[in-house]
C-alpha cells in the first residue's frame with residue numbers, strides 16, 4: 001500500500017469544526033491568565049521562555065528535576081527541599097517537570113474509578129497553585145496535560161498556577177488512557193488548549209517529549225527530526241504557538257545524542273524544554289548507573305556549553321530502574337551533575353565538532369525529507385494539511401511504525417524491521433531485536449523443536465505505553481515459532497480477553513509498567529469468566545502499585561499478590577520460556 005485513503009483514516013461522517021475549537025480556546029484566553037508563582041516573581045520575568053533566553057545569553061547552563069509523588073504534601077516538600085538543599089551546596093535548580101498521575105488525563109468528572117498510576121493527583125486549581133508557590137523553580141506541567149482528554153482543564157489550571165511551559169504533544173501521538181476510546185474528544189481538547197496558550201500575551205512553551213511520542217519507536221533517528229519539523233508546522237505555523245522539544249530517554253550513543261542537540265539548535269525557533277536523562281541504559285547496579293549518568297551528562301553539558309539550546313539538563317537519579325526516586329536521590333544526581341559541569345571546561349576541545357555537525361546535517365536533511373513525504377502522503381490521502389485537527393488525528397491514528405514504513409527517508413529494504421534501511425540507526429528497537437536472539441538461544445535446539453511442534457499461539461498486549469517488553473517478547477517468540485496474536489499497546493482487559501478468545505490463543509502475555517498490574521489482572525480474570533476461558537496468563541514488567549494509605553507515596557511490589565491470583569509472574573523472558581517447556585510437556589494451569 002502506498003498510502004491510506006481518507007475513509008480509512010477518518011471513517012466518521014464528520015469531524016469537529018476547527019474554527020469553533022480555536023475560537024473556544026481564544027475566547028477562554030480573555031479570562032484565563034498566567035498566574036503568579038514563586039519563579040516568575042523571583043526572577044521578575046513574564047515567562048520561562050524569557051528566562052531561558054536570558055540564561056542562554058549569559059552562557060549559564062540550566063538544570064531540570066522531575067518530581068511528582070502521589071501526595072500533594074510530599075510533592076510540595078520535594079519542590080522546596082530539592083531547591084534548598086541544592087542551593088546549600090552552592091548550585092541551582094531552574095525547573096521542575098511535574099509528573100502528574102496517569103488518572104489526571106481524565107477530565108475531573110470522569111476520573112472516579114479510573115486506573116491510577118504512580119504519580120501526583122491534584123484535585124483542583126488550588127492544588128496546582130499550592131505546588132508552584134513553594135520555591136523559585138519554573139513549574140513545567142509536562143505529562144497528562146495536553147494530549148489527554150483533560151487537556152483543556154489541566155492547561156487552565158497550569159496557566160493559573162504560573163506555569164508557562166506546558167505539554168506534552170509527544171504524549172498526544174502515542175498515549176492512550178485506559179477505557180477511553182474517544183480520540184476525537186482528546187484531539188479537540190488538545191486543539192483548544194493549544195489555542196488558549198497561543199493566545200496568551202506571554203510566550204508559552206508547548207513542550208513535546210519526543211520519546212513519549214514516536215521517537216521511542218522509530219528505527220531511523222532522522223524520523224525524529226522529521227517529527228520535530230512536523231510538530232513545528234502544526235504548533236507554530238498552524239496554531240501560532242511555540243513548540244519546545246525534549247529528547248533523551250532513548251538516545252544512548254553520545255555522538256548522535258550531541259548531533260541531535262546541534263540539529264535542534266539549527267532548526268528550533270524556541271528554547272528547548274529539557275534533555276531527558278538516558279533512562280533506558282540504567283539497570284539495577286547503582287555504581288554502574290553512575291557511569292551511565294556521567295556518560296550521557298557529558299555530551300549534554302558540552303552541547304549547552306558550545307551551542308546553547310536552552311534545554312534544562314536532567315540528571316536522572318541512579319535508582320530510576322528500581323523505583324520512583326525519592327527526594328534525596330534526586331538531590332544526589334544534581335550534585336553529581338553540577339560537579340561534572342565544573343569539571344567539563346576542557347572537554348569541548350577534545351571533540352571533533354566537524355564530525356558531529358556532519359551527522360547533524362544528515363539528521364536535518366533526511367528529517368526534512370520525512371516531513372515532506374508525510375505531508376505529501378497525507379495530502380494524497382485527502383487530509384487537509386492546513387487543518388491542525390486533521391493533521392494531529394491522522395498522524396496519531398496511523399502511528400509511528402506505519403509512518404516510518406510509508407514515508408521514512410531510508411531506502412526500501414524488506415529485511416529491515418520497518419522495511420527501510422535507517423539513514424541513522426536509532427539504537428533501541430534494533431538492540432531489542434538483537435537481544436531477542438540471545439534470549440531465544442537460552443533454549444536448546446531440541447527444546448525449541450518441542451515448542452514448535454505444539455503450535456502455541458500467544459496473545460500479547462501491554463497495559464500502557466511501555467512497549468519495549470512486548471517488542472522483545474514478540475521477537476523471541478517469533479524466533480522459536482510461537483504464533484503471535486497482537487492485542488496491542490495500552491489495551492483494556494476486555495479487549496485482550498475478546499482477542500484471546502476469538503483467536504484461540506494458547507496463552508496470554510501481558511507487559512505492564514504503570515503500577516496497575518493488580519487491577520488489570522483482576523479485570524482480565526473477570527472478562528475470562530464471561531468467555532469461559534481458562535488460559536495461562538504470563539505477566540512481566542514493573543509489578544508494583546501505590547497504596548493510597550501509605551505515607552511515602554511510593555509504589556510497593558505486588559509480585560506475591562499477582563501469584564496468588566493465579567498468573568505466572570515473570571521477571572525475565574527466559575522465565576516464560578521455561579514455563580513453555582513445561583506446558584509443552586503437559587503441565588496444566590487452572591487459569
Ligand code: B12
Nearest residue numbers: 279320321323464465466467468469511515540541570572
Ligand atoms: C523506556 C521507558 C519509558 C518510555 C517508553 C517507550 C515505549 N514506547 O516503550 C517513555 C518515555 C514513553 C515512558 C513513559 C512513561 N513512563 Co516510563 N520508563 C521507561 C524505562 C526507562 C524503561 C522500561 C523499559 O521499556 N525497559 C525495557 C524492557 C525490555 O526491559 P525491562 O523493563 O527490564 O523488562 C525485562 C523483563 O521485565 C521482561 N518483561 C517485560 N515485560 C514482560 C512481559 C512478560 C509477559 C514477560 C514474560 C517478560 C517481560 O523483559 C525484559 C527483559 O528481561 C523505565 C525505567 C527503567 N529503567 O526500567 C521507566 C518506567 C517504567 N516509567 C515509569 C513511568 C512513571 C512512566 C510515565 C507514567 C511517566 C510520565 N509521567 O509520563 C510514562 C507512561 C505514561 C503512560 N501513558 O503509560 C516508571 C514506572 C513507575 C513504577 N511503576 O514504579 C519507571 C519505572 C521509571 C521510574 N522509576 O519512575 N517510559
